[in-house]
Amino acid sequence: MHEAGNALAASNARRTPGAAKSPRESGGGVLEASGVSKSFGGIAALVGVDFDLKAGEVHALVGENGAGKSTLMKILAGVHVDYDGGVRLMGAPVKFAGVQDAERAGVAIIHQELDLVPELTAADNIFLGREPLIAGMIVDRRRIARAADRLLRRLGIEIDPLSRVAELRVGEQQLVEIAKALSLDARILMMDEPTSALSSSECETLFKVVRQLAAAGVAIIFTSHRIDEVVALAGRVTVLRDGRRVLTAPIQGLTRNAIISAMVGRNLVATHRETVEAKGQPVLSVRNLTLDTVGVRGWRRVLEGVSFDLRRGEILGIGGLLGSGRTEILESIFGAARGWRSGQILIDGEPAVINSPTDACRLGIALVTEDRKARGLLLASTVRDNAALPSVGALSRFGIRGFAREAALADDMVERLSVRCSDIDQIVSTLSGGNQQKVVIGKWLATEPQVLLLDEPTRGIDVGAKQEIYQLAFALASRGLGIIVVSSEMPELLLLSDRVLVMCEGRQTGVLTRAEATQEEIMRLAAPGLGQRAAGGAA
Amino acid sequence: MNLIRAPLRTLSRTKLYWGLALICLIGALLSPVTSSGANIFLSYQNLTDVLRQVSITGLVATGMTIVILLGGIDLSVGSVMGCSSVICAMLLTRPGWTPAAMMGVPAATISIALAVGFLARFVFNGLARGRDVDAGRRRVIVLGPWRGFRIPALLGLAAGAAAAAFAASQVPTKFGVLAVLLVTPCFALTLGAINGALIVEGRLQPFIATLAMMVSALGIGRLTGGQDFAVIPVYTGTNATEAFDVLRSMVWGLVPMPSIFFLLAIITFGAILRFTTFGRYVYAIGGNVEAAKLSGVKVKQVQFAAYVISCMLAGLAGVLFVAQYRQGKPDAGSGLELDAIAAVVIGGTSLMGGRGGLAGTFVGVLIFGLLSDILQLQNIDSNVQLLMKGLIIVGTVLVQEQNLGQLLSRWRGAPSALAPARAGSVEPARPLDAAKASTVREDIHEKT
Numbered sequence: 001m002h003e004a005g006n007a008l009a010a011s012n013a014r015r016t017p018g019a020a021k022s023p024r025e026s027g028g029g030v031l032e033a034s035g036v037s038k039s040f041g042g043i044a045a046l047v048g049v050d051f052d053l054k055a056g057e058v059h060a061l062v063g064e065n066g067a068g069k070s071t072l073m074k075i076l077a078g079v080h081v082d083y084d085g086g087v088r089l090m091g092a093p094v095k096f097a098g099v100q101d102a103e104r105a106g107v108a109i110i111h112q113e114l115d116l117v118p119e120l121t122a123a124d125n126i127f128l129g130r131e132p133l134i135a136g137m138i139v140d141r142r143r144i145a146r147a148a149d150r151l152l153r154r155l156g157i158e159i160d161p162l163s164r165v166a167e168l169r170v171g172e173q174q175l176v177e178i179a180k181a182l183s184l185d186a187r188i189l190m191m192d193e194p195t196s197a198l199s200s201s202e203c204e205t206l207f208k209v210v211r212q213l214a215a216a217g218v219a220i221i222f223t224s225h226r227i228d229e230v231v232a233l234a235g236r237v238t239v240l241r242d243g244r245r246v247l248t249a250p251i252q253g254l255t256r257n258a259i260i261s262a263m264v265g266r267n268l269v270a271t272h273r274e275t276v277e278a279k280g281q282p283v284l285s286v287r288n289l290t291l292d293t294v295g296v297r298g299w300r301r302v303l304e305g306v307s308f309d310l311r312r313g314e315i316l317g318i319g320g321l322l323g324s325g326r327t328e329i330l331e332s333i334f335g336a337a338r339g340w341r342s343g344q345i346l347i348d349g350e351p352a353v354i355n356s357p358t359d360a361c362r363l364g365i366a367l368v369t370e371d372r373k374a375r376g377l378l379l380a381s382t383v384r385d386n387a388a389l390p391s392v393g394a395l396s397r398f399g400i401r402g403f404a405r406e407a408a409l410a411d412d413m414v415e416r417l418s419v420r421c422s423d424i425d426q427i428v429s430t431l432s433g434g435n436q437q438k439v440v441i442g443k444w445l446a447t448e449p450q451v452l453l454l455d456e457p458t459r460g461i462d463v464g465a466k467q468e469i470y471q472l473a474f475a476l477a478s479r480g481l482g483i484i485v486v487s488s489e490m491p492e493l494l495l496l497s498d499r500v501l502v503m504c505e506g507r508q509t510g511v512l513t514r515a516e517a518t519q520e521e522i523m524r525l526a527a528p529g530l531g532q533r534a535a536g537g538a539a
Numbered sequence: 540m541n542l543i544r545a546p547l548r549t550l551s552r553t554k555l556y557w558g559l560a561l562i563c564l565i566g567a568l569l570s571p572v573t574s575s576g577a578n579i580f581l582s583y584q585n586l587t588d589v590l591r592q593v594s595i596t597g598l599v600a601t602g603m604t605i606v607i608l609l610g611g612i613d614l615s616v617g618s619v620m621g622c623s624s625v626i627c628a629m630l631l632t633r634p635g636w637t638p639a640a641m642m643g644v645p646a647a648t649i650s651i652a653l654a655v656g657f658l659a660r661f662v663f664n665g666l667a668r669g670r671d672v673d674a675g676r677r678r679v680i681v682l683g684p685w686r687g688f689r690i691p692a693l694l695g696l697a698a699g700a701a702a703a704a705f706a707a708s709q710v711p712t713k714f715g716v717l718a719v720l721l722v723t724p725c726f727a728l729t730l731g732a733i734n735g736a737l738i739v740e741g742r743l744q745p746f747i748a749t750l751a752m753m754v755s756a757l758g759i760g761r762l763t764g765g766q767d768f769a770v771i772p773v774y775t776g777t778n779a780t781e782a783f784d785v786l787r788s789m790v791w792g793l794v795p796m797p798s799i800f801f802l803l804a805i806i807t808f809g810a811i812l813r814f815t816t817f818g819r820y821v822y823a824i825g826g827n828v829e830a831a832k833l834s835g836v837k838v839k840q841v842q843f844a845a846y847v848i849s850c851m852l853a854g855l856a857g858v859l860f861v862a863q864y865r866q867g868k869p870d871a872g873s874g875l876e877l878d879a880i881a882a883v884v885i886g887g888t889s890l891m892g893g894r895g896g897l898a899g900t901f902v903g904v905l906i907f908g909l910l911s912d913i914l915q916l917q918n919i920d921s922n923v924q925l926l927m928k929g930l931i932i933v934g935t936v937l938v939q940e941q942n943l944g945q946l947l948s949r950w951r952g953a954p955s956a957l958a959p960a961r962a963g964s965v966e967p968a969r970p971l972d973a974a975k976a977s978t979v980r981e982d983i984h985e986k987t
Contacts, residue, residue, distance in 0.1 A: 336833055361835030375833055378826035380893060389823055390834040392816050398662065399815045443834070 036085035060234035064462030077109035078102030108186035123148035171202025199322035293339030317497030366444035434465025593908035594797035602849030610892025615752035617872035622760035623857025628867025656695025727854020735843035760869030786862035825892025
């Protein structure tokens, strides 16, 4: 059993055959790929990609969805084992037989969906499958705890190694994954979308750990959709487009826009829209919304005294840290929140009873959930079936489905939102993330809602599709829908919103107009500690 | 390439039917012949017998398919079927307010009243919404009196009263065929409603709720039957009405009566799954409960209805059991739930829910029926039959879930050639497996 935590120091003590000289001395690549190609069922995912990684560098891999980032990473980490082209580790050609093989050679990958066992402690997770034993039979839990503690402390992570993973926040779970990879003596660490579920402060902690690792000689590859992050963290960046490498360059001298245009192959201009004068009666009013849920540690107040108005044609953004109650506001309005809810919801000035999503749908409210795969789509069904699902009842007569009307609805949606699919009978899981998201939004538009609730509408979708979603939101608002957007991405929030409501620990700490809303101001209101002050004025 | 692939894909999509054809072929080849040289397996008599024998399992499997498509499971159907057979036999053979009548009559009254009430509401809603759609309006604004609560409730009460009067009129004498066919499924349906309520409102896992009902229904059956736990014999013409024989007769000398029930159930519920919103919701919930719930689907109602339907069909199966075996006994259906689940699974319905259908279940039931028929014609020990059933289940599921291709490639030490295609596609059928499917089936049959 090797000692945990020596990973940081181990970067110079290599075990790989063929590593005659330390790559740090040579400054050469620890991991190189040349002419790597890979196709899935006749569709090329990577075409002759060259890639090199230096010791101690942080290398960002960017590109639109389907550009081949994940595929390249998975080939380098031994997840995909059949591919064309060559991979060299420390200058010696290697061909990993699988993930374990790669891990033995010091290459570890952290997937976007974390592979932790929620019911085990952080320490148990770190040593899962490699537990130190007493007398060869009994798991030495004391040693696990001590080793994990040492490892986490060396990484500067403040997590109790004996807390259950389920109780940790996503950001903390991510750090446990990193600790696990390092306990394997990983010298090359790959992270697929490590920040997609993290709040800004959690990102900062992650970045700190990453920089520290890089300084200790660990080579790191990560993918991200957030360009700001790439600029802040990476030393070099490789841009992929349609399975080909477009660019590899040091981050200095590259602007944000240069990266984006390399990704999409064209120039994209973020388009603001004129702030529309809020007009007429509010379509949705929330008064004194309070929500309590039962968690692991008993009753917990998730929302307290949230009140706001949403007018027709207005886009209201909700900002705040992860866990500040943003999603819960949307779920409470939609009747989907778990727990005890009080307060009043008015639709068009009339008090509305919303006890279930069914009620909400009937009142013309639509919710596009944060996690489209788990909660938004029937992944194994066709585009047609997904598009028609909320409308099946309305399109039927006497409970008999109107197949022709359903098909017309789906065709209409595909055309209006320009969903890229072969036909409406394509299985929805085979679409790209952006197109899946369009299907989720489209299925709701078909119900002709008055209020559209968008929870992280562009999470995990590529830059081009993001722009399309923004344009769609603007178009819908100008047609008179009231839209509420929750987003962790500050630029997105500022771009979309006419007003921004900021949440902190379940309370609303302020409502900012577009003129007032700046990144700094939102962060100030969202940071815990200020939340105890009197809540900001209601809209 | 496409020249080979397209037919292979068709072959693969229809592999279940090829399996059925294969079993028929094997049956015909291995079948003993009569002295005049006729093939016994292929004789009309034999084939209709098979259809008759599978009817009870088939009815239960029909309900089970809906529950499994929904992502649930119903373990109680065997016991409910046994319990229903006791109720049915007691109603047929004993006059007066027996325990069976005391449970059956109120159950029938309440279920009929509720069913008619909801149906009326549904129809009136449909009528009015039809008008809304024509007028180009989607959202219901005005609730007419017909769409409110009162008129459907009145209609329901009237129907309930009629049902009660009809059932009660049968009590002093013994129950007739129609009355039994009405009351027994209604009794079973009540048990299904308890299942549904426990799962939907009590948030019990389906496995646990129906397991409890499986045990309880056996107890109810034994208590109802009396202290001796014995079977209640039904001799039509002596202790029960002779008309009851109609349920075991041949219709126009062509099709056995139980099979008619089975076929009707398959067709009816097949159509419901395919053409109605209820069917759509069943698949949607099985595919992703969360997404369905957040799309405004009334998940609880659909789940409840599925468990009710499942037990109702089990009750109907109980009546057919009494007709077939001339007795009602509490443990008549022990193991039946597992047979039904096996038939559903062989038919390609995923236990995870959301994928499959009744056509598959129909074939699955027939494969089982034909298999035991072949083995019986060969005079093979019944314990071997059990073994064979097990092999068939494993074999077909291996083929369906594409596990075979993966296993084979792992043995060869090479990465699965199917893997990338599988990742990108959720289609159950893959060309390569069709060929393997038939090899597996041949292997199994060579051993017999």
